[in-house]
Amino acid sequence: MDHPSAILDDLEQFVVKDAPPTVYYIPDFITGIEESHLLQQVYKATKTKWTQLSNRRLQNWGGLPHPKGMLGEKLPDWLQKYCDRISALGAFGGKTANHVLVNEYNPGEGIMPHEDGPLYHPTVTTISLGSHTLLDFYRPISSQEPEDAPQTEESRYLLSLLVQPRSLLILQDDMYQRFLHGIQGTHQDSITDKVANVSAAGSIPGALLTRGTRVSLTVRCVPKVVRANVLLGRK
Template identity: 30%
Template structure:
């Protein structure tokens, strides 16, 4: 969904993100809201609840929660920062941890997201642009991995385009 939020809203969200503390125990910086996710053990447990989502996230959580695929409002938001050359390996978001819909909102920067169908190896890709919301549900949620290749540029519209800092918000519902 291109243009899911207006530029002013993305700037407001980015200012709140940049004013908060980052976790630096991964190859990229992250922030967790609502629930902490253990990347090493790939789990969320009842004692990992951080608390309610902050007020500055309320408008965007409401908008994302209104997307028809969501059965209830997201209660976990992870902020990811990708600098040029950083990415995330192919994965399916933890199935027992999170509900049937995952959404990601790009605030800044672009990057190619690559999808691979687990059973066939079929490959597709999508350029994630600022202000775009991507929603993974049904087959896209469970049967395809998604990744952002770690590189400094992407091939877009027939040209090589250098990456810049990309910040995204991932919205999920915890099933603990």
């Protein structure tokens, strides 16, 4: 299979070398002014744009991904700008991002370990706003382990990435396709030597970071965009 991207050479300086292939972590990808503007736009959205889940709430922009394909919707200019900027880095192999998921995490909220699945180009990119978080990675449950060997989150834990506000995180290859990622529902994060990008994220082992409200913009490319009548089973 072809590599999922044609990443520009000047991005190589942002590779996280202490993680499996492939992580790019770009601090200060956007400015503080851009961050404030994006947060204003997120919170200007109508109440009906939000979906409330048990552990967070979210907005879906660009369409609803579906196994038959996504019924595409035009992105607003304030999101299209960053889809274009990230796509220009080569993150989606020459394709342009067309889907953004906005997640709001209050302190104490997180998300269970999961994978993003086959509906997307095998790359996920995330701009973080408002607060840091610690993104944890886990090996998948293996059928080759002995039946009496417990496969807990703790035993499958691999490493973490410290994601600071205004940064861009790009995950590809094994870090996207093989390992699960999640966020612990906690109010504070202890920075250990298992944080693979601790220096690039401007922290040190032993630091204790208190979470605020974080808004993430998960920017992806859905390759298959279809007409409404296809999803409805009509010709």
